[in-house]
Amino acid sequence: xxxxxxxxxxxxxxxxxxxxxxxxxxxxxxxxxxxxxxxxxxxxxxxxxxxxxxxxxxxxxxxxxxxxxxxxxxxxxxxxxxxxxxxxxxxxxxxxxxxxxxxxxxxxxxxxxxxxxxxxxxxxxxxxxxxxxxxxxxxxxxxxxxxxxxxxxxxxxxxxxxxxxxxxxxxxxxxxxxxxxxxxxxxxxxxxxxxxxxxxxxxxxxxxxxxxxxxxxxxxxxxxxxxxxxxxxxxxxxxxxxxxxxxxxxxxxxxxxxxxxxxxxxxxxxxxxxxxxxxxxxxxxxxxxxxxxxxxxxxxxxxxxxxxxxxxxxxxxxxxxxxxxxxxxxxxxxxxxxxxxxxxxxxxxxxxxxxxxxxxxxxxxxxxxxxxxxxxxxxxxxxxxxxxxxxxxxxxxxxxxxxxxxxxxxxxxxxxxxxxxxxxxxxxxxxxxxxxxxxxxxxxxxxxxxxxxxxxxxxxxxxxxxxxxxxxxxxxxxxxxxxxxxxxxxxxxxxxxxxxxxxxxxxxxxxxxxxxxxxxxxxxxxxxxxxxxxxxxxxxxxxxxxxxxxxxxxxxxxxxxxxxxxxxxxxxxxxxxxxxxxxxxxxxxxxxxxxxxxxxxxxxxxxxxxxxxxxxxxxxxxxxxxxxxxxxxxxxxxxxxxxxxxxxxxxxxxxxxxxxxxxxxxxxxxxxxxxxxxxxxxxxxxxxxxxxxxxxxxxxxxxxxxxxxxxxxxxxxxxxxxxxxxxxxxxxxxxxxxxxxxxxxxxxxxxxxxxxxxxxxxxxxxxxxxxxxxxxxxxxxxxxxxxxxxxxxxxxxxxxxxxxxxxxxxxxxxxxxxxxxxxxxxxxxxxxxxxxxxxxxxxxxxxxxxxxxxxxxxxxxxxxxxxxxxxxxxxxxxxxxxxxxxxxxxxxxxxxxxxxxxxxxx
Numbered sequence: 001x002x003x004x005x006x007x008x009x010x011x012x013x014x015x016x017x018x019x020x021x022x023x024x025x026x027x028x029x030x031x032x033x034x035x036x037x038x039x040x041x042x043x044x045x046x047x048x049x050x051x052x053x054x055x056x057x058x059x060x061x062x063x064x065x066x067x068x069x070x071x072x073x074x075x076x077x078x079x080x081x082x083x084x085x086x087x088x089x090x091x092x093x094x095x096x097x098x099x100x101x102x103x104x105x106x107x108x109x110x111x112x113x114x115x116x117x118x119x120x121x122x123x124x125x126x127x128x129x130x131x132x133x134x135x136x137x138x139x140x141x142x143x144x145x146x147x148x149x150x151x152x153x154x155x156x157x158x159x160x161x162x163x164x165x166x167x168x169x170x171x172x173x174x175x176x177x178x179x180x181x182x183x184x185x186x187x188x189x190x191x192x193x194x195x196x197x198x199x200x201x202x203x204x205x206x207x208x209x210x211x212x213x214x215x216x217x218x219x220x221x222x223x224x225x226x227x228x229x230x231x232x233x234x235x236x237x238x239x240x241x242x243x244x245x246x247x248x249x250x251x252x253x254x255x256x257x258x259x260x261x262x263x264x265x266x267x268x269x270x271x272x273x274x275x276x277x278x279x280x281x282x283x284x285x286x287x288x289x290x291x292x293x294x295x296x297x298x299x300x301x302x303x304x305x306x307x308x309x310x311x312x313x314x315x316x317x318x319x320x321x322x323x324x325x326x327x328x329x330x331x332x333x334x335x336x337x338x339x340x341x342x343x344x345x346x347x348x349x350x351x352x353x354x355x356x357x358x359x360x361x362x363x364x365x366x367x368x369x370x371x372x373x374x375x376x377x378x379x380x381x382x383x384x385x386x387x388x389x390x391x392x393x394x395x396x397x398x399x400x401x402x403x404x405x406x407x408x409x410x411x412x413x414x415x416x417x418x419x420x421x422x423x424x425x426x427x428x429x430x431x432x433x434x435x436x437x438x439x440x441x442x443x444x445x446x447x448x449x450x451x452x453x454x455x456x457x458x459x460x461x462x463x464x465x466x467x468x469x470x471x472x473x474x475x476x477x478x479x480x481x482x483x484x485x486x487x488x489x490x491x492x493x494x495x496x497x498x499x500x501x502x503x504x505x506x507x508x509x510x511x512x513x514x515x516x517x518x519x520x521x522x523x524x525x526x527x528x529x530x531x532x533x534x535x536x537x538x539x540x541x542x543x544x545x546x547x548x549x550x551x552x553x554x555x556x557x558x559x560x561x562x563x564x565x566x567x568x569x570x571x572x573x574x575x576x577x578x579x580x581x582x583x584x585x586x587x588x589x590x591x592x593x594x595x596x597x598x599x600x601x602x603x604x605x606x607x608x609x610x611x612x613x614x615x616x617x618x619x620x621x622x623x624x625x626x627x628x629x630x631x632x633x634x635x636x637x638x639x640x641x642x643x644x645x646x647x648x649x650x651x652x653x654x655x656x657x658x659x660x661x662x663x664x665x666x667x668x669x670x671x672x673x674x675x676x677x678x679x680x681x682x683x684x685x686x687x688x689x690x691x692x693x694x695x696x697x698x699x700x701x702x703x704x705x706x707x708x709x710x711x712x713x714x715x716x717x718x719x720x721x722x723x724x725x726x727x728x729x730x731x732x733x734x735x736x737x738x739x740x741x742x743x744x745x746x747x748x749x750x751x752x753x754x755x756x757x758x759x760x761x762x763x764x765x766x767x768x769x770x771x772x773x774x775x776x777x778x779x780x781x782x783x784x785x786x787x788x789x790x791x792x793x794x795x796x797x798x799x800x801x802x803x804x805x806x807x808x809x810x811x812x813x814x815x816x817x818x819x820x821x822x823x824x825x826x827x828x829x830x831x832x833x834x835x836x837x838x839x840x841x842x843x844x845x846x847x848x849x850x851x852x853x854x855x856x857x858x859x860x861x862x863x864x865x866x867x868x869x870x871x872x873x874x875x876x877x878x879x880x881x882x883x884x885x886x887x888x889x890x891x892x893x894x895x896x897x898x899x900x901x902x903x904x905x906x
Contacts, residue, residue, distance in 0.1 A: 027423040030379055030393045033543060037381065037388050040542045045074040046386035047554070048501040049083050049127040049141045050493050052888045054476040054836075054858040056485045057647075057654055059661035060115045060149040065836060067474035067860035068100050068107040068127065069890050071497055073386040080129035080554040083107055084633065088124040090247065090646060091226075092638050092737045093699055093723040093776055095123070098831045099558070099607070105890065106472040108860035109831040113147060117700075120149035122646040130552040133634040138504040139536065140634070143491050144645035148654045150662040154178050155233065155242040156651045163253040171214040171229060171251070175206060175244075176651075182210035183242075188233045192216055192248065193779050194223040206233075216251065224248045224281070250648055254281040257288065257327050257337045260531050263348025263428045266340050267366040268319035273350070274339070275530035278309035278327065283506040283644035285309025290327040292339065294318070306520055308508045310527040317342045345369040348428040349380070349419045351526075352402060359410075359432055361417055363394060363401040370399040379420040381539070384434070385413050385502070407436035413498045416534060424543035431529040433522075439494070440471070440897025442887050450904040451876055454841040454851060457903075459872045459885065463864055466891060471864065473889030475872065477857035480902075481881035482660045488512040489645075492898045493888045499525070504533035506641040514898075552632065557602030560827060562628040564592045564615060567820070571596025572624060576617045583609040589617075607829040610708075614822040625820040630718050630726060631827060635740040657854065664852035686773050686794040689753025694782025695792060698773035699723060704798070707772070708826065713764050715825050721793065723776050732758055735776050735791040748789035752796055755787060770798045841875045853877040862889075876905050 047070060054065040072079045085098040095117070100107040127141040156176040163169045175183040184206055192200035199218070206212045218224060227248035235241045255278060262273040278288040285308035292301040292315060300323070301315035317323065323339040345368050353360035363378065373396050380403060382390030389410055394401050405415075412435050419428040440463055447458040463471065488509045491500065495510035512518055513525045541547075560579070564572045575592045577600075584605045592598045605611065615624045647653045686692040700722045707716055717733075718726055724747060725736040732746040749756050751764065775792040778784040783792055836858040841847045857874040864870045876883065885901040 028543065030391065033379060033381070033420070033424060034388065034391050036543050036545060037383075037539070039545075040537065040547060041383075041386050041388060042074070044386075044548070044550075045072050045077055045079070045131075045554075046536075047072045047080055047129050047132050048139075048497055049129060049132070050496045050501075050888075051085065051125060051127050051141055051143065052474045052476070052493065052860075052886075053125075053143075053145065054855045055478050055483050056490060057146040057148070057483075057657065058113055059654075059658055060113050060118050060120065060147060060151050061661070061665055062113050062147075063834075064111045064113060064145070065476075065855070065858045065860070066109055066111075066125075067888070068102065068109065069493060069497075069888070069896075070102055070105040070107075070129065071890065071894055071896070072105075078554060078556060079105065080131050081557060082555040083127055083129055085109065086124075086126040086634075086636070087111065088126060088636055090122045090124075090643070091699070091776070092636055092640060094636050094736065095722065097633060097828060099828050101604070101830045104470075104472055104892065106861075108474075108833075110834050115149075115151050118147060120147060120153055120650055122146050122643075122650075124640065124642055128634060129554065130632070131554040133632075134550050134552055135548065136504075136536070137634055137637050139501055141496065141501070142642045144642050146647045146650050146654065148650045148658045148661070150658045151665055155183075155244050156180070157231075157244050157246070158649050158652055159246050160649075161251050163251070166252070166254075167219055168215065168217050169251045171216055173212050173214070173231065173244075173246075175210045175212075175233065175242075177242075182208075183233065184208045184210050186210075186233050186236075188212065188231055190214055190229060190231045192218075192223075192227060192229050194220075194227050197781065198779070199223055199227075216248075218248070218252060221252065221254070221281075224251050227251070247646070247648070249282055249643060249646065252281065253331070253333075255279070255286055255329060255333070255335065257325065257335070258531070259325065259337070259339050261340060261348075262350045262530060263364075263430055265346045265348055265428070266317040266323075266342045267346045267348060267364070268317060268342050268344050268368075270348075270364055270366055271314060271316045272348075273312055273314050273530075275310065275312040275527050276303065276305075276325070277527075277531040278305060278329070282646075283641060284508055287330040288327050290325050293324055293326060294321050295323075306527060307512070307524040308528075310524065310531055312527055312530065319344055345372070346427075347373070347378070347396075347419060349417050349430045351430060351432050354432065356436075357407060359405040359407055359415070359434065361403045361405065361430070361432075363396075363403070363419060365396065365399045367399060370396060377422055379422070381418045381420060382410075382415055383418070384411050384415045386536075387411065389415065390417070407434055410434045410436060412437045412439070414502045414529065414534070418539060420539065424540065426539045429534075431532075431534055433499075433525055433529060435498075438895070440466075440889055440891060440895050442473070442889060442897045442899040444885055444887055444899050444901035446901075446903045448903070450906055453876055453878050453880065453905060454847045455876050455905075456841070457857075457874055457876060459857075459874070461862065461864065461870050461872070461887060463868045463889070463891075463897070465866070465868045466893065466895065469891045469893045469895075471889050471891030471895075473862040473864070473887060474860045475857065475862055476855060476886050477874070478855050478884050478886075479853070479877055479879035479881070479905075480884045481879050482656055482854045483884075484656065487900060488515055488518070492886075493890070493896050494898050497896055499528075502534060502536065503528075504535065504641075506644045507532070508644065557604060558827070558829065559599055559601045560603065560611070560613070560628065561597070561599040562613075562626060563596045564598060565596060565625045565627060567623050567625055572618075575615060575624065577626070578614045578617060579603075580612045580614075581605045581609050582612075605829045606832045608826060608832075609829050610824060611827055612822065612824050616821055621821045626823050628715065628823065628825070630728065635725065636723075636736050638737045638741050660852055660854060663850075684770050684796050684799075686750075686753070686775075686792075686796070689750070689794075691753050691755070692750060692783065692792065692794055694778075694780045695775050696777070696779055698794075699776045700774040702772040702774070704770055707766050707769050712823075713761050713766050713769075715823065716766055717761070719826065719828065720772065721774060723774060724791070724793065733793070737776075738790055743790060745788070745790035747791040747793055748783065748787045750792065750794045753794075764795060764797070768797045770796045772796070838874050851877040856883060862887075880905055 050069040052067040068083045081102045083100045087095040100109045158174045160172045186206045189203045204212045229246045231244045233242040257278045260275045278286045289304040291299045303313040305311040325337045347365040350362045352362040380392050417430045443462040488511045490511045494514045564575045579588045579600045725739045773794045887899045890896045
């Protein structure tokens with residue numbers, strides 16, 4: 001329905017455009033332009049992904065629950081049925097990838113924040129479909145989720161920076177132990193590193209309040225992007241040293257202010273609206289005020305930011321003049337910035353008026369440009385969410401032309417208006433926001449306004465049925481006293497699908513623009529659209545028919561592909577292969593094509609399932625070799641623009657939550673006293689080998705119990721080596737973050753402390769491996785300087801008993817050799833299904849327990865009846881105060897909605 005209305009609207013304007021009489025024949029007729037643009041839009045659907053989390057932050061040991069939503073702009077194709085969710089730490093290392101199946105464009109998943117593998121940090125959750133990975137990853141879903149630690153962390157610290165000059169800063173730290181006590185009069189050493197080499201070091205001692213000040217010189221600003229401050233406090237008596245690791249992202253103050261004339265240019269003699277954006281080195285907006293002065297230092301305009309360092313002002317530029325902005329920042333700093341050069345000739349598209357009925361756009365030209373281009377044709381194209389929603393040919397009969405675009409014919413979201421020359425070259429662009437289509441009206445109410453602790457709650461939802469379209473919804477209920485959070489900072493489904501998924505770069509407080517309580521939100525959103533990047537596609541490329549290459553299509557299920565060959569290397573045609581997944585009682589067979597290729601498609605199995613592929617059904621199976629294709633995942637983008645949302649002092653920002661987490665953890669792990677009679681086995685580490693003793697702690701450790709399901713080690717490594725990328729052309733492994741930036745310095749492998757090359761890996765029996773440690777950084781350079789490598793993978797085998805072993809039989813020897821005609825592997829499967837635990841307090845005895853839950857209720861699969869109603873039942877926890885209900889949803893037609901509701905617990 002939505003697709004049809006858009007096409008009809010487009011045709012209406014095309015017919016209207018043809019009725020106009022142009023004075024010259026365009027180089028490229030508008031019908032040709034529209035045809036080429038529509039060809040792209042019709043073949044390259046736009047998919048967007050959204051995640052709804054049960055709460056905005058977590059603690060180590062929690063289970064993180066989420067709902068996935070997929071929206072797409074075309075309805076005559078089969079959209080993706082799989083969403084990938086990446087967990088990436090603040091060092092841009094991939095921690096885990098989840099594969100989430102979709103049903104009716106919705107899915108669900110969870111992730112246990114295991115204390116063995118997850119530490120306190122700011123984690124970036126990234127989500128995308130394989131189809132989306134064909135295009136710019138800037139349009140993936142991204143959100144920073146802080147994770148605190150109330151279990152393992154032995155050292156807490158509050159960090160602040162006081163910049164003293166452009167290269168010097170004072171770092172103030174106050175240390176506490178795991179019980180919250182100040183660590184007074186303790187000697188320490190510190191070192192500042194840029195990710196590889198130290199650029200500062202020293203020693204100090206904490207005062208009576210556990211505080212210490214460090215003077216730090218940072219000569220290169222590049223250091224702060226990946227820079228870390230590592231502090232080591234001396235241990236007491238036999239206790240080990242306490243080590244803290246802190247980001248230097250906020251170490252130095254810096255600011256940049258950019259100016260964006262509406263439509264792209266300052267045109268001489270044309271009154272213009274100019275937007276500006278003032279940002280700090282972290283990417284967040286800065287409060288500013290200032291004046292625009294000409295070459296004679298005469299003030300021609302003044303300005304002040306409206307929100308998040310963004311604002312706008314109007315002024316009339318004069319031909320031949322040069323303008324500067326004298327800017328004053330909130331901290332008193334003053335700087336000057338040049339405005340863009342004034343152009344004598346040009347034409348721009350501007351927003352003249354935005355009312356309830358129309359977007360009134362204007363084409364404005366300078367007088368000299370109009371004189372030269374009088375009666376010349378121009379094209380005006382409007383694009384929204386991958387649809388061409390407006391196309392017209394306009395002729396310059398005046399220096400300004402007004403165009404009315406009815407808003408009720410436009411979809412919700414960003415509309416990109418572009419002026420194009422008759423030869424197909426874009427010359428001006430303006431982004432505007434349309435919200436004329438109704439959102440899902442999600443009504444929420446409870447059977448009472450105020451409840452007691454552990455009392456039963458009946459929560460009712462109602463969404464008016466729309467054309468009998470069903471929808472799926474997710475509901476979270478949290479105790480806001482334990483999980484305080486400004487909802488403007490969150491990334492809801494409206495802000496994501498309608499704004500952030502179409503813009504590049506960091507957007508501060510995205511929900512602000514959809515909170516009706518913010519009176520300036522519409523003006524602030526317009527400033528955002530004038531200053532934020534938008535380049536999902538290039539009109540120039542589309543008209544030249546330079547279509548982007550496609551390497552992956554929308555997935556309909558898990559696919560395992562490969563090639564079957566003879567041991568001579570020749571491909572094997574019409575060979576039979578059998579796949580089995582014992583955990584799912586699944587068996588499937590395929591045959592190879594003329595090139596020896598095979599594919600098992602639309603598979604369904606949970607993660608950590610053993611999958612066996614066998615070619616032993618063929619007569620000459622002993623001579624066959626199965627080669628599996630590596631699984632493709634999007635690389636981790638290193639220039640993380642979302643780091644502006646990183647929380648610097650997690651301990652303080654999440655104090656209430658972590659205090660509750662500590663109580664919850666103590667309650668959940670109390671066990672009866674037991675006597676341990678077994679022998680503790682010492683864990684083997686890379687530190688035992690002299691060649692690797694200079695390395696710091698590994699980013700990842702893989703123990704023997706995870707190295708299963710493969711006869712050939714390299715098959716295991718493709719899925720186990722977190723943060724490492726394998727290149728099929730060079731047949732080498734690289735640190736992913738650096739590989740994605742163009743580096744081709746390989747990882748160095750070590751076996752029991754001895755360097756080995758990649759061809760030697762498959763001589764190692766997976767069953768003999770004790771552990772694998774991954775070092776993505778060599779901070780002291782003890783290994784990289786010797787081997788000219790980037791990153792280390794240390795493989796350690798089990799220590800064998802030196803007693804004489806009996807001779808092995810030939811059959812036993814053969815069983816240990818890698819088999820090439822049968823492969824066991826553990827590919828990434830679907831995230832395992834789990835149900836959120838919701839206790840019932842139906843009796844007085846059941847209420848006699850402590851309930852520290854922060855997420856009181858979570859339901860990612862809420863279904864409404866035919867009348868659009870549903871009632872959900874759950875029990876409150878022990879917390880008093882406001883409980884926050886967040887409901888998000890999407891119907892089958894793509895309409896979306898979000899609602900927040902509060903009730904009280906006393």
